[in-house]
Amino acid sequence: MSGGGFHVHGPHDHELEHAAQGGHGGNESAGGMIAQIAVVTAIIATIGAIFSYMGGATQANAGLYKNNAAIKKTEAANQWNYFQAKSTKQSLAELARDLAPEDKKAGYQAKVERYEKEKNEIKAGAEKLEAEATTWDKSSDDQMHQHHRWAQATTVLQVSIALAAIALLTRKKWLEYGMFALAAVGLVIGAFSLLHI
Template sequence: MSDEYEVHGPHDHAVEHVGAGHGAHADADPFASRMAVMTAILATIGAIYAYQSGTSENLALYYKNEAAIKKTEAANQWSYYQAKGEKENLAELGAALSSPGSDAHAKFLADVEKYKQQKEPIRANAEAIEKDVTNNDAQSEKLLHGHHRWAQATTLIQISIALTAITLLTRKRWLRNLSMGVAVAGLLFGAAAFLSV
């Protein structure tokens, strides 16, 4: 004989009651079953939305980072272009100050031409990098907007799950309808996020 007492709480009683519900009593509470299925479906959708939200945010940060790196590269190219321009100006000054027909004058004129030719590809490269910056910034903004839509959809689905739990406790039909309405709004926001990708 044991000196220990077993105390059964309301949860134990509910589990035994559900466990004993075989046969004709197995589906005695279809309202609760529907709410449980609805909660499971909403939780699954919410998990997918949360994943998409995180992915969109990470990609937005990646493209923003790429834009910052490219912006630095473009600034470096423009500095290089400016340095070549300054060398060209110095060569032009040297040509202007040297006697025409001298070897120095010819060398300065050759340098002017060399720096002009060297500047053009540098300028073109800097402009191409700046275009990449613009594209990366635009992609980041688009993804960040999508992230906000996914986050809003996730929030609405979570609110719907909470309302469904309250509906299960109160068994109010208007609350069930509100939960479904919020879920539909969450699905619409999710569809808008999906279409914006």
């Protein structure tokens, strides 16, 4: 095209205009269908990629949280072992107190009381670690549930894309509607995942 109002068509311009208007042979609805499905498929694929990423992220988080829970459980087990050691020492101090002469009983009683105090502190620490482990376990389970939702949504969107390809090949309108329906279902499942449902 020139600036003086003179218009020259290139050899491909005519073909581009036909493609934009629905192709050859007067089948304009097929061209519109192709363009519509192509755009929707690209959007579905983009959303599917985001859902897939979110699914991978939640799965990684679930593993990390489960690892944190295992660490806390190990720390709690160590505290319970320490508690048991103090209990054993307390029992030995009580036995020694009971068998000791009267002038030595007060010393052993002080040890018994010290071990009892230490055990209570250790027990509180172990219970706190167990509660933290339970919290990490629950967080891991929540992330895995969310991961499954993201995976379900991604799968439904992939089936929708496959249906779009079949709709393009067969030019069946009902397959196009099926593609839209599956895409909507995938989006709803993705929304459930986003809302932690």
